[in-house]
Amino acid sequence: MRKRRKTVKLQRDAAHRRSLLANLTCSLIEHGRIRTTLAKAKALRPVAERMVTLGKRGDLHARRQAVAFLRQKDVVKALFEDIAPAAAERVGGYCRIIKLGARQSDSAPMALIEWVDAPVTAEATEVAEVVEA
Incomplete structure (x- = not known):
């Protein structure tokens, strides 16, 4: 019988997965949007x-x-001062995932993940490319 996971x-093992998700979260907070695989998004x-x-x-x-989770104080400061106040009225659903299609090298499904309430700036128009670990 199938059980929900x-x-x-x-x-990845637990420590590597935790580090990966912490680093992806830091990149998302820092850049506003990142391009990564669909499974990671x-x-x-x-x-x-x-x-x-x-x-x-x-x-x-x-x-x-x-x-304790992110391990970067400047990113936590940006989270608490910029991103959280922008989502103050929203109850949930702070992120948006946009499917981009297959990556050319290995046909992995790619996606763009971004904040829903992020203010649009000139810096946020460029997509931060996440290096595959």
Whole structure:
């Protein structure tokens, strides 16, 4: 019988997967949108939305939880000061995944993940390319 699996393993052990998701989240916070594989984007969305929820709480404990996961204080500062206030009225669904088609080299399905409430800037118009680990 098929059982539901809560986490997507992405063919990595637990520590590598946690580091990968933390780094993808930091890149998403820093650049506003990133281009990655569809499987990584789908695994990233719940993690990124959990970080925005911590940012909306805004207390010291939430900030420390975010620093413990992301391990970059400047990214946590940007999350709490820029991204979380932009999503203040939104209850959930802070990220958007846009399918882009297959990558030319290995035909992996690619996707663009971005913030729904992000202000559009000249810097955010370029897509940050995530290096495959």
